[in-house]
Amino acid sequence: MNRARRSMFAGCLTLLVAVTAMTGFSQPAQTDPRPLPGEQPAATSPAEPGAPTLPRAPAADQPPQPAPTPDPLPANLPFDLEHRLAELRPGNPEGYLRLGEDVAAAATDNLGRGLARRLYTLAFVLDRRRANTSVWPTATSACLALAELATTQADRQWLEALARSIDRRLAVPEWTTAAQDPVDSATAYLATVFVGLVRSGDTIRAERVLAQPGVRDVIRRYERLLSPYNQPGGLAELEREMTRWPCPECAGKRVVRRFQSNPPQFRLCSVCRGTLGPDLSPQTLSAQLRFESRLLAGTARSWAAQVISDDGAPLRDVDPGELPGAMGVDPSLVIWRDGRWVGEEPSKP
Numbered sequence: 459m460n461r462a463r464r465s466m467f468a469g470c471l472t473l474l475v476a477v478t479a480m481t482g483f484s485q486p487a488q489t490d491p492r493p494l495p496g497e498q499p500a501a502t503s504p505a506e507p508g509a510p511t512l513p514r515a516p517a518a519d520q521p522p523q524p525a526p527t528p529d530p531l532p533a534n535l536p537f538d539l540e541h542r543l544a545e546l547r548p549g550n551p552e553g554y555l556r557l558g559e560d561v562a563a564a565a566t567d568n569l570g571r572g573l574a575r576r577l578y579t580l581a582f583v584l585d586r587r588r589a590n591t592s593v594w595p596t597a598t599s600a601c602l603a604l605a606e607l608a609t610t611q612a613d614r615q616w617l618e619a620l621a622r623s624i625d626r627r628l629a630v631p632e633w634t635t636a637a638q639d640p641v642d643s644a645t646a647y648l649a650t651v652f653v654g655l656v657r658s659g660d661t662i663r664a665e666r667v668l669a670q671p672g673v674r675d676v677i678r679r680y681e682r683l684l685s686p687y688n689q690p691g692g693l694a695e696l697e698r699e700m701t702r703w704p705c706p707e708c709a710g711k712r713v714v715r716r717f718q719s720n721p722p723q724f725r726l727c728s729v730c731r732g733t734l735g736p737d738l739s740p741q742t743l744s745a746q747l748r749f750e751s752r753l754l755a756g757t758a759r760s761w762a763a764q765v766i767s768d769d770g771a772p773l774r775d776v777d778p779g780e781l782p783g784a785m786g787v788d789p790s791l792v793i794w795r796d797g798r799w800v801g802e803e804p805s806k807p
């Protein structure tokens with residue numbers, strides 16, 4: 459009796475679960491988030507950091523572009539340009555670089571230089587797309603070739619910096635980096651604090667910081683950075699300044715009490731004029747900020763030091779992804795077909 463009731467209850471429960479499961483599964487099947495045919499999946503393959511983000515080629519079922527106009531080509535080149543353009547393949551970025559060099563060498567007008575610039579840019583983009591490598595010799599060469607074509611000094615410097623950033627072999631050997639024996643970050647931080655305290659005339663605290671173990675050694679090792687002319691003697695100069703501070707007149711209070719005033723009246727200190735710390739030239743201040751920036755590099759970058767060091771010129775990120783935009787080149791149009799640049803066939807998985 460009891461057992462029969464229990465088995466009946468179990469049967470009802472099974473039926474209920476089955477019905478729920480059927481209806482439950484039938485509903486979300488219609489809102490399946492899988493992409494419809496022709497639709498791009500939401501997440502593409504994980505892009506390598508710093509690589510240019512390339513727009514996907516248009517899907518096959520999209521209507522064809524109306525009335526394709528041929529891209530103009532420079533004339534009077536000493537080789538069959540059309541033929542060589544048609545031979546270019548995205549899997550071979552070196553081909554773009556070589557043709558770019560030939561075009562640049564023979565170009566006599568803006569059309570030719572523009573084509574060379576496009577070919578270099580595509581060589582850069584395509585070489586950077588190669589996976590499983592940390593060196594991009596073709597991209598580096600393309601970047602330096604673009605620097606040669608640059609019309610302004612700022613563009614040339616930016617392109618050279620970009621080439622250095624992707625190829626460490628081109629990096630300027632800097633004695634200042636002292637990579638063989640890194641300074642520990644706490645001592646480096648104290649060294650920068652010391653320079654800041656001297657700058658603000660707070661010699662009492664500066665002396666205390668300088669007495670910490672290792673701080674003096676770090677400053678001496680990097681002291682050339684404190685000089686606008688990379689001269690030694692920066693620490694001695696700071697210690698010389700320390701003897702002049704705090705202000706002998708106001709003792710760092712910036713104001714002094716007027717003689718026999720009651721209630722007390724104060725006037726600006728006539729010795730320091732309310733500005734504590736040494737009177738620094740812009741070059742010396744810039745050098746000090748450079749010193750601080752270098753010692754703090756890796757944990758924090760001082761944008762102020764950057765701005766001062768390049769005279770407040772607009773900063774441009776040395777970002778490889780910026781290159782196609784800066785060159786005015788669409789990085790997705792990599793194939794020359796029927797007189798114009800087109801995207802790759804969407805046959806790739």
Ligand SMILES: [Zn+2]
Nearest residue numbers: 705708727730
């Ligand atoms: Zn004073």
